[in-house]
Amino acid sequence: MSSNQWDVCTFTTCSIKQSIFQYRPSLAANSVFIALFGLSLIIHVFEGVFYKQKTFAMLMSLGCICEMIGYGGRILMWKDPWGFNGFIIQIVCITIAPVFMTAAIYVTLYRSIMKLSPSSAAFKPAFYYQIFVPCDIVALVLQSVGGAMSSQSSGSSQAGVNIGLAGLSFQVLTLLIFIALGCQYTLRYRADAKLGRASMSSLDGRFKWVFGMVSFATLLIFIRCVYRIYELSNGYHGAALHDEGLFIGLESIMIILATFILNMGHPGMVFSPKYQQSHAADVTAEMSDSGVSTEKVKH
Template identity: 45%
Template sequence: MAKLPNGLISFGKNANCTLELCPLEASILQYQPSIPGNGAIIGLFALSMLIHIIQGVRWRSWDFMICMVIGCVDEIIGYVGRIMLHSNPFSFAAFVIQVVCITTAPVFFCSAIYVMLSRTINYLDRSLSHFNPKFFVWFFIPIDIVSLILQAAGGALSATQSGSGNKLGVRISMAGLILQVVTLVIFVALFIDYVVRYVRKSTARPLQSRMKLFLSFLFLSIVFVLVRCIYRIDELRDGYDGPLIRNEPLFMVLEAAMMVIAVFCLNVGHPGIVFDREPRNDAEMSYTYTGNTGAMLQPKLPSSSSE
């Protein structure tokens, strides 16, 4: 950002630029975010959130629903910040809102995804797992919280400081993003390992169509989140002076679209379509999934009534 005459400041808490006083090129993004594009993203996140609320109430998957709703609200607030930047690309408050909220929102979606591994293992066959299923919750969720703190703190610091403070904030945000990517890769490896071990087990119940649907869309959502995180790491590599941060079409594809598709994948592959059902094994004994937090299998005795 070039220095401006007459005491004009284009970025920071003391910014006093407007489009009437300063050229658009002096703003940090160097463009006015699209109102139709960002408005459409807000609408899609709101729609997905509404569906997640309906699904959460329908299947009583409260923990999953809460994570998804918080993540969607975080995304919506972030894109409202971008719409505010359209009116005033020099608005410091709007920039902080979009940086912090859009950066941290996927962490909540990841939290919702992580608990699914433990739940799936308990539902199918916990004897095939290398670890106690509770370990996956104890391991992934704390790391997710650390990633959230790093990304939020880094985003706030990089937006509110200049010079070395700005660079430090960017590095902190990148550390959080890198931690998130590493965690997702570990999660994918463990998830694939378990599913492969289950499918190869000769005595295992065949995966039902609903379970295949759930696992497929859960995997797709992870892939889209991974693509987004890798893009954000590349975007922040040069801080706020790099070319990627000033490329809105790329941002809309690799950030906005990736996350919208990810949350809708979790609508289609909602855990309620699996864990609210009663699969049967080959010994004609049915099992029921009891509770949304315990995910325990208990035998259900056949009905004694005659037909």
């Protein structure tokens, strides 16, 4: 069925197979995801205040809010599977939401490098947010423009789909390069530590936990982005767009897990002023007890 016929359909006049998704989105599942993203949002706001991490909290909050609006759009489609407004709300908001989350992750890697060993980075540490965050913005703009073009054409614009796909592809490429550079830094840091060119004093159990959680969240978002490229590869009429189970498994679950993982491994656990002061004091005390000059800790 063509997109201009969707508006005249109702449950009594059309088959659900003639709707945009060819299924009726699950009210229960979408309501649960709204509640879960709402819960994660509350936790991120609390953690942002508690740990004094405003930037991370703001970016994660924007991501969660976009997700909630997007799943609200899917509930509109439960009420009216042929309604294009609900479709555009969900396709735009759910698509762009992880962009804010990856921006938070990019800034976190920069801060991690500055804390561990800036000299071990292959590039100037600021590169990790000065390049990747603008790349995130480019991906966001492309995906938003693609969604806007689709809304104006009621889904008939292939150009809108292509621009949205370009945004998703650019996001995947950016994430892939980011992951590669993150792995490269880890190897260089460990090599420098073995040679005595970098200190391992900051790499305590808490930092390893946070770094592991952030890395896991990054992987989940990457998997999700690859899936979205596959989902939209044949436009709004492809088979992947009509598979709700696949959407829930590779979109919804991937992103909700990532948001809660970033709650559990919140960067504020190692970057909050209170923790950094107490950790520095502990390291200084340990070095003093072992007879090592505290001047070495500073350098």
